Amino acid sequence: xxxxxxxxxxxxxxxxxxxxxxxxxxxxxxxxxxxxxxxxxxxxxxxxxxxxxxxxxxxxxxxxxxxxxxxxxxxxxxxxxxxx
Numbered sequence: 896x897x898x899x900x901x902x903x904x905x906x907x908x909x910x911x912x913x914x915x916x917x918x919x920x921x922x923x924x925x926x927x928x929x930x931x932x933x934x935x936x937x938x939x940x941x942x943x944x945x946x947x948x949x950x951x952x953x954x955x956x957x958x959x960x961x962x963x964x965x966x967x968x969x970x971x972x973x974x975x976x977x978x979x
Contacts, residue, residue, distance in 0.1 A: 914963040915973040916945040916952075946971075 919940050942959050944952045946969065952958050953969040964970065 917963045
């Protein structure tokens with residue numbers, strides 16, 4: 896089932912910081928404004944963790960931008976100089 900946005904189209908929402916070890920490969924998609932891979936709405940996206948080189952993180956949980964956030968024990972914050 897595809898992920899759908901359930902927020903008001905006029906509302907602004909900032910995505911939470913995503914772990915710096917999360918990577919993705921998928922087809923680039925633009926829906927009016929660009930949708931970044933960190934948002935996790937690209938249905939063709941494939942995600943993996945650089946720490947494990949797998950779809951499972953160091954804590955054996957699945958990796959995805961919606962779950963690889965600050966509350967996760969293996970979360971690695973981006974350094975201020977990192978822009979990607």
